[in-house]
Amino acid sequence: MKRLTGLAARLVVLAAAIGGWQLATRSGSNPYFLPPSTILSFMYHQWFDGPAGHLWLTSDATGNMLPSVGRMLAGLAIASLIGIALGVAIGRIRVLADLAEPLIHFGRAVPPPVAVPFFLFVFRLGTPMEIASIAFGVIWPVLVNTIDGARHVHPGQLETARAFRLGPVQRLVRVILPSAAPKILAGLRLGLAVSLIMMIVAEFVGGTDGIGREVATAQTTLDMPTIWGAIVFLGLLGIALNMIFAVVERRALAWQRGAARTE
Amino acid sequence: MTSWPGPLPGITRYPPSRHNSGANLLEINGLTRAYGSHKAIENISLSVAEGELVTIVGPSGCGKSTLMRCTAGLLTPTTGTVVLNGTVVTSVPDRVGAVFQDYSRSLYPWLSVVDNVALPLRRRERRRAARRKTALAALESVGLVGFEGRYPWQLSGGMQQRVAIARALAYDPVLLLMDEPFGSVDAQTREDLEDLVLRVRAERNITILLVTHDIDESVYTGDRVIVLSKGPGKVRAEVPVDLPAPRDQIATKELPEFAHLRAEVSRLVRGMRPPAAGSPPPRTAPAASGGWEAPGGG
Amino acid sequence: MTAGVRRACLGAVGILLVFGAAQLALWAGGVDQAVFPLPSTVLSGTVDVLRDGSFWTATVQTLTSWAEGLGISVGLGVPVGLVLGTLPWAEYAVRPLVEFLRPIPSVILLPLVLLTVQDSSRTEVLLIVFATLWPVLINTIYGVGEVDPLARQTLRSFGFGPVAVAWRVSLPSAAPFIATGVRIAASVGFVVAVAVELVGSGMNGIGSYLVQVEGGTADVVPQLALALLAGLLGLLINAVLAGAEGRAFRWHHMQTAAADSV
Numbered sequence: 001m002k003r004l005t006g007l008a009a010r011l012v013v014l015a016a017a018i019g020g021w022q023l024a025t026r027s028g029s030n031p032y033f034l035p036p037s038t039i040l041s042f043m044y045h046q047w048f049d050g051p052a053g054h055l056w057l058t059s060d061a062t063g064n065m066l067p068s069v070g071r072m073l074a075g076l077a078i079a080s081l082i083g084i085a086l087g088v089a090i091g092r093i094r095v096l097a098d099l100a101e102p103l104i105h106f107g108r109a110v111p112p113p114v115a116v117p118f119f120l121f122v123f124r125l126g127t128p129m130e131i132a133s134i135a136f137g138v139i140w141p142v143l144v145n146t147i148d149g150a151r152h153v154h155p156g157q158l159e160t161a162r163a164f165r166l167g168p169v170q171r172l173v174r175v176i177l178p179s180a181a182p183k184i185l186a187g188l189r190l191g192l193a194v195s196l197i198m199m200i201v202a203e204f205v206g207g208t209d210g211i212g213r214e215v216a217t218a219q220t221t222l223d224m225p226t227i228w229g230a231i232v233f234l235g236l237l238g239i240a241l242n243m244i245f246a247v248v249e250r251r252a253l254a255w256q257r258g259a260a261r262t263e
Numbered sequence: 264m265t266s267w268p269g270p271l272p273g274i275t276r277y278p279p280s281r282h283n284s285g286a287n288l289l290e291i292n293g294l295t296r297a298y299g300s301h302k303a304i305e306n307i308s309l310s311v312a313e314g315e316l317v318t319i320v321g322p323s324g325c326g327k328s329t330l331m332r333c334t335a336g337l338l339t340p341t342t343g344t345v346v347l348n349g350t351v352v353t354s355v356p357d358r359v360g361a362v363f364q365d366y367s368r369s370l371y372p373w374l375s376v377v378d379n380v381a382l383p384l385r386r387r388e389r390r391r392a393a394r395r396k397t398a399l400a401a402l403e404s405v406g407l408v409g410f411e412g413r414y415p416w417q418l419s420g421g422m423q424q425r426v427a428i429a430r431a432l433a434y435d436p437v438l439l440l441m442d443e444p445f446g447s448v449d450a451q452t453r454e455d456l457e458d459l460v461l462r463v464r465a466e467r468n469i470t471i472l473l474v475t476h477d478i479d480e481s482v483y484t485g486d487r488v489i490v491l492s493k494g495p496g497k498v499r500a501e502v503p504v505d506l507p508a509p510r511d512q513i514a515t516k517e518l519p520e521f522a523h524l525r526a527e528v529s530r531l532v533r534g535m536r537p538p539a540a541g542s543p544p545p546r547t548a549p550a551a552s553g554g555w556e557a558p559g560g561g
Numbered sequence: 562m563t564a565g566v567r568r569a570c571l572g573a574v575g576i577l578l579v580f581g582a583a584q585l586a587l588w589a590g591g592v593d594q595a596v597f598p599l600p601s602t603v604l605s606g607t608v609d610v611l612r613d614g615s616f617w618t619a620t621v622q623t624l625t626s627w628a629e630g631l632g633i634s635v636g637l638g639v640p641v642g643l644v645l646g647t648l649p650w651a652e653y654a655v656r657p658l659v660e661f662l663r664p665i666p667s668v669i670l671l672p673l674v675l676l677t678v679q680d681s682s683r684t685e686v687l688l689i690v691f692a693t694l695w696p697v698l699i700n701t702i703y704g705v706g707e708v709d710p711l712a713r714q715t716l717r718s719f720g721f722g723p724v725a726v727a728w729r730v731s732l733p734s735a736a737p738f739i740a741t742g743v744r745i746a747a748s749v750g751f752v753v754a755v756a757v758e759l760v761g762s763g764m765n766g767i768g769s770y771l772v773q774v775e776g777g778t779a780d781v782v783p784q785l786a787l788a789l790l791a792g793l794l795g796l797l798i799n800a801v802l803a804g805a806e807g808r809a810f811r812w813h814h815m816q817t818a819a820a821d822s823v
Contacts, residue, residue: 009650099571102575196664
C-alpha cells in the first residue's frame with residue numbers, strides 16, 4: 001500500500017511538473033521555451049515516425065542518434081577494457097602501483113574536454129576523434145576505481161586460494177575480480193556519466209554527425225525544437241542507461257549487499 | 264599398560280597402538296621462521312604419524328600460526344624443513360587441506376555454499392556435476408544438508424565454519440591443518456565442531472594438525488598435545504593423551520585423567536614449574552600402580 | 562628507506578620513465594613532431610604559456626565562474642537536500658525528476674541557455690550550477706540519512722524543535738558527507754567550466770584560451786601545454802579541498818576508521 005502511495009506521489013509530481021511547464025509555455029511569449037506537447041510531437045515526427053523495420057526510427061534518427069550512442073558505447077567499452085586490465089595489474093603489483101600512481105592521479109585531474117582539440121588535431125574530424133575523446137574521459141574513473149578494488153582484496157581470501165593450490169589465473173578470475181567487482185562497477189558507473197558528456201563535447205567540437213552536431217547546427221539556425229528534442233532525448237537516454245546499469249549491477253553484486261548487511 | 268578403576272559405561276578403551284604403523288606422514292625438522300631479526304618460531308621439530316590428531320597449543324605470540332603456514336607451504340622457512348610423505352615442502356603441497364579461524368575471510372561471499380566447497384576441486388575434476396556431487400557429500404558429512412544454495416553470510420558462524428571444514432574435506436586431503444578453527448564461535452558450537460572433527464578423523468583416517476589456544480580443546484581432541492613456548496616459539500613439551508575413545512564432551516571431561524592432563528598442559532603453557540612432589544605429574548601414561556593416586560598426594 | 566619515501570621515489574621514477582620513454586621514442590621514431598611533439602618541447606611550451614598574461618587572466622576567469630557556480634549550488638543544494646533528507650516521502654516523490662535531469666550533460670543545454678540569457682559568463686555560471694547541483698544535493702540527502710536517529714531523538718526529547726534539531730544535529734552529522742559532495746561537485750564543475758568555454762562562442766576562460774591558441778597556427782604544443790596546466794590546476798583544487806575536508810572532519814574519519822576496524 002505504501003508503495004502505491006509512493007508511486008502515486010511520484011506520478012503526481014511528474015504530472016505537476018510537466019503540466020506546469022505546459023501551462024507556462026503555451027502562450028508562446030518566450031520563443032526559447034517550448035511546451036512539452038510541441039517538443040514531444042517534434043521528437044516523434046523527427047525521430048520516431050519511421051518504418052517498423054527500423055524500430056520506428058527515421059533516417060534522421062538512424063543517421064544521428066545511432067552513431068552517437070554507438071560511439072559512446074565504443075568509447076566506453078574500449079576504455080573499460082583497458083582500464084580494468086591495467087587497473088588489476090596496477091592494483092596487485094605494488095611496484096607498478098608506486099611507479100604509475102602519480103601519473104594516474106595527474107591524468108585523472110586533467111579535465112577531459114581539454115584533450116579534445118588535441119584529438120581533433122591527431123585524428124581530424126569524425127568518429128575516431130570522438131571515440132578517442134570519450135575513451136580518454138572514461139578511462140580515468142575506471143582505472144582508479146579498479147586499482148582500489150583490486151588492491152583491497154582480503155588477504156585471507158587470497159591465502160585460502162593459495163592454500164588450495166589455485167593457480168594465478170584462477171586466483172584472478174575467481175577471487176580478485178569478484179572481490180573487486182563492487183569498486184569496478186562503481187568506476188564504470190562514473191565512466192558511463194563521463195561518456196555521455198564527452199560524446200556531446202566531442203561532437204560539438206569535431207563531429208560530422210550525431211546529436212551534438214545537430215544541436216550545434218540548430219543553435220545557429222535557432223531551431224528550438226531540435227534543441228529541446230535533443231535535451232529531452234539525452235535525459236531519457238541517461239535514465240535508460242542508468243536503469244540498465246543498475247539492473248546489471250544488482251544482479252552481479254547481489255551477494256555483496258547481503259554480505260555487507262550481515263557483517 | 265594402564266589399568267583403570269573400571270571402564271565407565273559407554274566408553275571403550277582404545278589401545279595406544281591405534282596409530283598406523285611407523286611411517287610418519289609429516290616431519291618438521293629444526294623449523295625456524297624469522298621476520299627480519301625477529302624470530303617467530305625457532306628450531307621446531309615434531310613428527311606426526313598417519314592418522315594422528317596432534318594439537319598444538321601455546322600462549323599468544325608463540326608463533327602457532329606461523330608454524331601452520333610454514334607447514335602448509337604458504338610461508339618458506341628461514342631454516343629447517345617440512346617433510347610431507349617424504350617430500351620436502353617448498354610450496355603448497357597437494358592434498359593438504361586448510362581451515363583457518365576467520366571463516367568470513369576464507370569463504371567467498373559471492374559464491375553459494377556448494378560452490379565454495381567445490382571451488383578447490385576445479386583442478387582435479389573438470390566435470391561440474393562430479394564436483395557438485397563431491398561437495399554435497401562433504402556438506403552432508405559435516406551435517407549441513409539443505410544449505411547448498413545459501414550464501415555463507417546467510418549462515419551462522421558455526422555453520423560457516425562447517426562449510427570451511429567441508430571444503431577442506433571435499434578436497435580429500437591426507438593432512439588437514441586447522442589454525443584455531445573454533446576461535447570465533449560460541450562454546451556450544453565449539454563443542455559440536457570438536458566432535459565433528461573427531462568423527463571425521465575416525466571415518467576417514469585423515470591426519471590432523473590442530474592449533475588452538477583452548478587447552479581443554481587440545482586435550483579433548485588430541486592424541487598428542489604439543490606445547491609451544493612463548494615467542495620465539497619452541498617446542499616446550501609433548502604430552503601424549505591417553506584418553507579413551509570415542510571421546511565424549513561430558514564423560515571424557517569428567518575423567519580424572521582429563522583433569523590431570525589439562526592441568527599439566529596448563530602449567531606447561533604458562534611456563535610454570537611442575538607440581539610439587541607427591542602429586543603425580545603424568546608426563547607419560549599414568550603409573551602402572553593399579554589405581555589412582557589422588558592429586559596432591561592426599 | 563621507509564615505505565613512504567620509497568613510494569615517493571618510485572613515483573618520481575615513474576614520471577621520469579614515461580617522460581624519458583616518450584622523449585626517446587618520439588625523437589628516434591621519426592614521428593611527425595608537429596603532431597606528437599617531444600615532451601621537452603611541450604615543457605618549454607608550458608613555460609611560454611605561463612609567461613602569457615592572457616593565460617592568467619583566463620585562469621582567473623575560469624576559477625571565478627567555477628567558484629560562483631559552486632557557491633550557488635551549495636547555497637541551493639544543501640538546504641534543499643536537508644529538507645528532502647528529513648522528509649523521505651518528499652525525496653521519494655521528487656526522485657524521478659532528479660534522475661531525469663541529472664544525466665543531462667550541461668553542454669547540451671548551452672545553446673538554450675545562451676539564447677535565453679544572452680550573456681556568456683552568466684551562461685557559464687548557470688551551466689556550472691546545473692552540473693554541480695546534483696552531487697551536492699544527493700550527497701546531502703544521503704548524509705542526512707546517515708544521521709543517527711538516536712542523536713536526533715535525544716535532542717527532541719530535550720524539547721528542541723525540528724528546525725533546531727536540523728541545525729544542531731542533522732547538519733553537523735551530515736557535514737562530512739556534504740563535504741564529499743562538494744568535493745565531487747568541485748571537480749565536476751571544473752570540467753564543465755572548461756567544456757562550456759571550449760564549446761561555446763564568446764566565452765572567457767581556459768577553454769576559450771585553448772581555442773584561441775589553437776586556431777590558425779595549427780600548433781599542437783600549446784594545446785598539450787594547456788592540458789598539462791589544466792591537470793595541475795585540477796590537482797591543486799582537489800588537493801586543497803581534500804586537505805580542508807580531512808582536517809575539518811578528522812572526527813568523522815577517525816570514527817569511520819574505528820568502526821571499520823571493529
